[in-house]
Amino acid sequence: MSDLATASYLAQADNETRLNKTLRPPFDVVHRFSAQSIIMTTIAAILLFVFLSPILLVVAVSFGEKIEGASWVWAFDPSNYARVFVGIGWPDEITLLYAYKLGYTLAYAVLGSLIAIAFAFPFTYFLSQCSRPVQAAWLVFILASLSMSEVFIVMGWDIMLSNRSGLPALFKATGVTEWLKETGWLAVLKDWGLANPRNVKFKTSQMATVLTMAYLVWPYAVILLYAPLSRIDRSMIEAARTMGAGSFTVMRTVIVPVVRIPVMGTLLLLFVYLLGAYVTVTYFAEPAHQTLPVSIYEAIRGATLNAPFGAAQAVVLLSTAGVFIFASLWLSRLAEKRGR
Amino acid sequence: MAGLVLKDVRKIYGDVTALQNIDLVFPSGKLTALLGPSGCGKTTLLRIIAGLDTxxxxxxxxxxxDITTLPANKRKFGMVFQSFALFPHLSVGENVAYSLSISGVEKSTRLKRAQELxxxxxxxxxQDRRIGQLSGGQRQRVAIARALAQEPEVFLLDEPMSALDAQLRETMQVELRLLQQQLxxxxxxxTHDQREAMTMADEIVVMSNGRSEQIGSPTDIYQRPETxxxxxxIGKANFIDGIVRGGRIFVGDDAFDLEKPASFVDGAPVQLVCRPENVELCSVDETSPNKLTGSVSFVRDVGPTREVFVETNAGRVICEMPSSAGAFVAQGENTGVRLRSNSLLCFPGQAPAAAGKQTLASASHQENVAA
Structure with missing residues (x-):
């Protein structure tokens, strides 16, 4: 082959190689794509199984039938749900025992998360104004406090609120109880269920339940609010000040509206977390004011041993949480649209 | 006294002095530009005026x-921020009406006022658009309207054009100036942009290292800089080091005459300053004062003007002439450059190490501008 022919052949071969590279996907890309698909599909399947199967099982069990003196059998019996809302004697009589428990569950969770946000919001706002070292120190402290379990926190509050060694004892020793008696405040506190004729009494009470719940989620509120509050453009606050807004007006008209969506998200997260609070309620709420999670535990592992009824209560609780979340999102979107 | 008056204003952050001995008068109805490089203290000064810093x-x-201790929300000076600081949760109209809204003005009145602005x-x-739906230029207009809604006695703008592209910036400079004149x-x-300051301002305060270097009209600042x-x-300038001898300035053996003789003592080091447009090309052989010779290192045409860079024994001298000017020199060619005596400025120069004692003595007698 002459030099010219060799050069022409090489040029043609080079062109073909380029053409192939342009038109055909390289083998390794196809290979990688399919491997990626397999991994993703596998992970998705595992996740679906792990997350959905317990829920589906609970839903299935909730329609099961309790055998008196024994366990339960698979069935399609909706009476467990009827019992949650109107009692076991329905339709002859209506008992709202579990409906009340659901009400207490929602009320404690809403109040606990609102109180936590009410304290966390200003704290986090002022924290975000501090110097970096101060912010870092506080955040480390708050993150560290997350390592405390609900049991540990409840134990601390139990001691703090107990009649013999906690705040009531301190009130008595320091003369605050006597002062409350003299001023008539003890009678008022007694009416509110926070005192007996001799001294203040914080256990058991709904106040102690809600406050402990708020304390439980307060660090989460700070951590969740820290990012949006520290990202607020300072010049917006300064602009509002130059237009005549005082500190409270700035907070009301600029800061809160700007971070309303993260605040709403935080509120929902805390609410969902508190719906499942168990230890706090068993310690601080009297039996008549206890919540659905306590009842669920009683049904599944506790005294009543009725897994289908426990599962039905769990499904109702889950559905209620879902309804609350979707209603909140719908309302915030509606407010957003009206704002526009 | 009418207008805003600052007396001996200082601002110190720990070991850093951000502002020192600022004495300024901002005349009523005039636009004043605080001009200087980054970190010179101009924004700090504006924030003090707004009441955001003390x-x-x-x-x-x-x-x-006296408004020294009056907080920002009582001063109510309208301010446009560098980032515009518009409220994303409010519409354009609500942003503009914000100051009226918080001061309790009736809704219909404030919306009418917002529409006027x-x-x-x-x-x-x-009026009904969200802030996220606006371009940079539109946001700036809304920020201006919002700051004007409360009819402020003083209107403050912190680098208002920095977020805009070059073309829009030019347009907005003119529009803002016309609006200010109208109101x-x-x-x-x-601003740190001298062109912006020259375009808009009645008066410019040039700042450096927390000090006010010079106050004057744009023309004064450009043509008669004091330092x-x-x-x-401000603009471009040639700097040439020389020594005073017998009322003349010597750069090596080349003599320079000023329009008014320099009042420096003999032997004092000085710095001659001349704008490129006041430098002319001339023949190498020409024997006249105010002339240097050198070789052309670079020539560039910048639209209407041409710049010739000449490397002389006193350093680089840039000569600017109209592009239409007939004289053309090529790179590498030897040429003379003549600095017009009526536009030559003379400042105290750096003391050479050997002549330090004499220079320090002479520096106390000199006037800093001799042109």
Missing amino acids: PTRGSLSLNGD LDLVQMADF NITTIVV PFVASF
Whole structure:
């Protein structure tokens, strides 16, 4: 082959190689794509199984039938749900025992998360104004406090609120109880269920339940609010000040509206977390004011041993949480649209 | 006294002095530009004027009333921020009406006022838009309208054009100036862009290292800079080191005459400053004062003008001439450059190491501008 022919052949071969590279996907890309698909599909399947199967099982069990003196059998019996809302004697009589428990569950969770946000919001706002070292120190402290379990926190509050060694004892020793008696405040506190004729009494009470719940989620509120509050453009606050807004007006008209969506998200997260609070309620709420999670535990592992009824209560609780979340999102979107 | 008056204002942050001994008067109805490089203290000064920061020392008064300790929300000076600081949760109209809303003005009145202001800044059809739907230029207009809603006695703008592209910036500079003239409101603009300051301002305050270097009209600042810093910061300038001898300035063996003789003692080091447009090319053989010779190192045409870079024994001298000028020199060619005596400025120069004692003595006698 002459030099010219060799050069022409090489040029043609080079062109073909380029053409192939342009038109055909390289083998390794196809290979990688399919491997990626397999991994993703596998992970998705595992996740679906792990997350959905317990829920589906609970839903299935909730329609099961309790055998008196024994366990339960698979069935399609909706009476467990009827019992949650109107009692076991329905339709002859209506008992709202579990409906009340659901009400207490929602009320404690809403109040606990609102109180936590009410304290966390200003704290986090002022924290975000501090110097970096101060912010870092506080955040480390708050993150560290997350390592405390609900049991540990409840134990601390139990001691703090107990009649013999906690705040009531301190009130008595320091003369605050006597002062409350003299001023008539003890009678008022007694009416509110926070005192007996001799001294203040914080256990058991709904106040102690809600406050402990708020304390439980307060660090989460700070951590969740820290990012949006520290990202607020300072010049917006300064602009509002130059237009005549005082500190409270700035907070009301600029800061809160700007971070309303993260605040709403935080509120929902805390609410969902508190719906499942168990230890706090068993310690601080009297039996008549206890919540659905306590009842669920009683049904599944506790005294009543009725897994289908426990599962039905769990499904109702889950559905209620879902309804609350979707209603909140719908309302915030509606407010957003009206704002526009 | 009418207008805003600052007396001996200082601001110190720990070991850093951000502002020192600022004495300024901002005349009523005039636009003043605070011009200087980054970190010179101009924004700090604007924030002190707005009431967002307090001075470490000194006082501020407005129309004779002391406002030094008056907080920002009581001063109610309209301010446009560098980032515009518009409220994303409010519509354009609500943003403009914000100051009226928080002061309890009735809804219909404040919306009417917002519409008037949006008309003024040519944003009449945007009242119901969200801030996220606006371009940079539109946001700036809304920020201006919002700051004007409370009818402030003083209007402050902190680098208002920095977020805009070059073309829009030019347009907005003119529009803002026309608006300010229409409203006749005392306005203070912070900028590091000398072109912006020259375009808009009645008066420019050139700042450096927390000090006010020179105050004057744009023409004064450009043509009669009082310090080498002002000369170098505003426009381009040639700097040539020389020594005073017998009322003349010598750069090596080349003599330079000023329009008015320099009042420096003999032997004092000085710095001659000349704008490139005041430098002419001339023949190498020409024997006249105010002339240097050298070789052309670079020639560039910048639209209407041409710049010739000449490397002389006193350093690089840039000569600027109209592009239409007939004289053309090529790179590498030897040429003479003549500095016009009527535009030559003379400042105290750096003392050479050997002549330090004499220079320090002479520096106390000299006047800094001899042109």
